[in-house]
Amino acid sequence: MTKKERFKKIFPILKEKFGEPKAALEFETPYQLMVAVILSAQCTDVRVNIVTKELFKVVKEPADIREMKQETLEKYIKSTGFYKNKAKNIKLNAEMMLDKYKDIIPKKLEELIELPGVGRKTANVVLGELWNIREGIVVDTHVKRLSNRIGFVKNDNPEIIERELMKFIPKKYWFIYSHYLILHGRNKCIARKPKCEICEIRNYCKYNEKI
DNA sequence: CTCCCGATAT
DNA sequence: ATATCAGGAG
Numbered sequence: 001m002t003k004k005e006r007f008k009k010i011f012p013i014l015k016e017k018f019g020e021p022k023a024a025l026e027f028e029t030p031y032q033l034m035v036a037v038i039l040s041a042q043c044t045d046v047r048v049n050i051v052t053k054e055l056f057k058v059v060k061e062p063a064d065i066r067e068m069k070q071e072t073l074e075k076y077i078k079s080t081g082f083y084k085n086k087a088k089n090i091k092l093n094a095e096m097m098l099d100k101y102k103d104i105i106p107k108k109l110e111e112l113i114e115l116p117g118v119g120r121k122t123a124n125v126v127l128g129e130l131w132n133i134r135e136g137i138v139v140d141t142h143v144k145r146l147s148n149r150i151g152f153v154k155n156d157n158p159e160i161i162e163r164e165l166m167k168f169i170p171k172k173y174w175f176i177y178s179h180y181l182i183l184h185g186r187n188k189c190i191a192r193k194p195k196c197e198i199c200e201i202r203n204y205c206k207y208n209e210k211i
Numbered sequence: 212c213t214c215c216c217g218a219t220a221t
Numbered sequence: 222a223t224a225t226c227a228g229g230a231g
């Protein structure tokens with residue numbers, strides 16, 4: 001079976017399982033979503049939501065972050081991990097948002113990743129979530145792991161993986177498919193001990209063949 | 212490539 | 222105890 005054929009087998013199974021998943025991150029303003037995604041690095045959405053529930057009571061726009069002391073911000077976000085880096089980046093991010101972008105989050109990937117704390121993964125999520133702009137495939141640790149296990153790629157570099165996946169996955173499925181892989185990676189194809197024996201897509205997975 | 216770093220599952 | 226988690230910056 002070619003990669004494209006296997007994709008066409010796997011996709012409906014995951015679609016049946018996950019449907020149209022809505023955003024797991026909670027927010028009111030677009031700026032809040034960007035902050036939430038920055039906080040979600042190496043951290044679960046559940047944890048981010050616990051933190052932002054309090055933080056977003058006082059932070060709606062970049063100006064609110066400018067007025068907040070960095071130490072105060074650190075206390076709010078401490079439990080998300082990497083809190084000093086994140087706090088510093090969010091402060092710098094707010095300054096650039098105010099000075100350069102006049103509070104308007106840029107809609108171009110190249111501009112978005114210029115903002116402190118915003119890399120390729122974060123930018124893709126923000127664009128997709130806020131404006132349905134799906135220019136790329138979100139390749140995080142889950143998409144990386146599952147793509148290699150399934151046998152879609154043999155590579156560790158997120159940008160190369162993204163390009164390889166783009167070759168055989170129709171563009172309209174890019175965003176939703178990465179979302180499916182992430183969900184499947186969290187509850188079944190977990191990093192340490194994948195549950196191949198109860199996996200719905202095992203018949204189309206190279207990793208399962210080896211076991 | 213290394214550092215950042217707390218929470219959670221195993 | 223330890224691996225791992227919806228990454229990004231230097």
